[in-house]
Amino acid sequence: MATPSDPGTVLITGGTSGIGRAVARLLSRQGARVIISGRDESRGQDVATETGGRFLRADLADAEDVRHLVAEAGDVDVLINNAGYWELGPSARTTEPGFDAMVAVNFRGPFFLTAALAPKMAERGHGAIVNVSTMVAARGAAGMAAYGASKAALEALTRSWAAEYGPAGVRVNAVALGPSRTEVTRSMGDMLDSLAAASPLGRANEPEEVAQVIAFLASERARPVTGTVLPVDAGRVSAL
Numbered sequence: 001m002a003t004p005s006d007p008g009t010v011l012i013t014g015g016t017s018g019i020g021r022a023v024a025r026l027l028s029r030q031g032a033r034v035i036i037s038g039r040d041e042s043r044g045q046d047v048a049t050e051t052g053g054r055f056l057r058a059d060l061a062d063a064e065d066v067r068h069l070v071a072e073a074g075d076v077d078v079l080i081n082n083a084g085y086w087e088l089g090p091s092a093r094t095t096e097p098g099f100d101a102m103v104a105v106n107f108r109g110p111f112f113l114t115a116a117l118a119p120k121m122a123e124r125g126h127g128a129i130v131n132v133s134t135m136v137a138a139r140g141a142a143g144m145a146a147y148g149a150s151k152a153a154l155e156a157l158t159r160s161w162a163a164e165y166g167p168a169g170v171r172v173n174a175v176a177l178g179p180s181r182t183e184v185t186r187s188m189g190d191m192l193d194s195l196a197a198a199s200p201l202g203r204a205n206e207p208e209e210v211a212q213v214i215a216f217l218a219s220e221r222a223r224p225v226t227g228t229v230l231p232v233d234a235g236r237v238s239a240l
């Protein structure tokens with residue numbers, strides 16, 4: 001069970017890379033028993049070895065994989081719905097498979113994973129869930145319509161789940177990230193920095209910084225906080 005000094009058992013989706021891996025590293029240093037999931041066996045095993053945790057292979061777009069993940073993970077005190085997928089480009093060029101993949105990984109997978117795990121947290125009377133969203137769920141961005149909408153759905157779930165599971169002691173929050181330096185944004189090169197430059201702090205997030213905020217929301221230090229979407233974007237969505 002999670003206590004102020006013991007984070008308990010933590011399941012991090014998309015723990016094989018970027019922000020998820022940084023969260024796994026941080027929480028394992030804080031004493032958590034870490035379970036990471038993703039599709040890449042080799043990267044997953046590397047993170048499991050490094051964190052002394054377990055890797056469970058699961059494609060969140062596959063309903064059967066999600067059911068297996070729930071069964072194999074067992075009792076989870078903290079769930080980080082971090083795995084994410086995006087395909088950028090004009091709406092007219094968004095393919096149906098691309099659209100379906102964004103909805104499946106960013107919305108449908110986290111929905112059924114949480115719907116299976118949160119009631120078990122509620123039965124035990126405690127638990128925390130942190131959903132990883134994006135600033136483009138709240139602000140329009142050309143080329144990101146389907147991605148932003150799929151994450152806006154995840155933010156709506158955050159509020160609904162806070163209402164649904166809060167009375168049983170389960171907190172649900174989200175972070176809405178600005179540009180962050182991870183594997184997926186490396187290919188953007190200078191574009192990441194120009195995007196980040198438009199924020200008041202004028203900088204991109206490092207994965208370790210995002211992990212600190214997620215770890216706070218997941219921890220007992222955030223006991224009075226639920227149903228919130230916390231911008232982690234160097235001030236971007238608050239500024240003109």
Ligand SMILES: NC(=O)c1ccc[n+]([C@@H]2O[C@H](COP(=O)([O-])OP(=O)(O)OC[C@H]3O[C@@H](n4cnc5c(N)ncnc54)[C@H](OP(=O)(O)O)[C@@H]3O)[C@@H](O)[C@H]2O)c1
Pocket residue numbers: 013014015016017018019020037038039040041043058059060061082083084085105132133134135176177178179180181182183184185
């Ligand atoms: N980086 C940014 O600038 C930024 C900005 C806003 C929001 N975000 C959000 O932050 C989260 C983490 O992104 P990141 O930047 O750390 O990207 P990343 O390094 O590419 O990591 C994405 C993770 O999601 C997992 N994933 C992708 N598709 C999956 C699927 N079908 N089934 C299971 N796992 C899947 C990947 O695991 P496998 O490859 O092993 O499957 C990987 O571990 C995402 O939700 C993203 O939308 C990132």
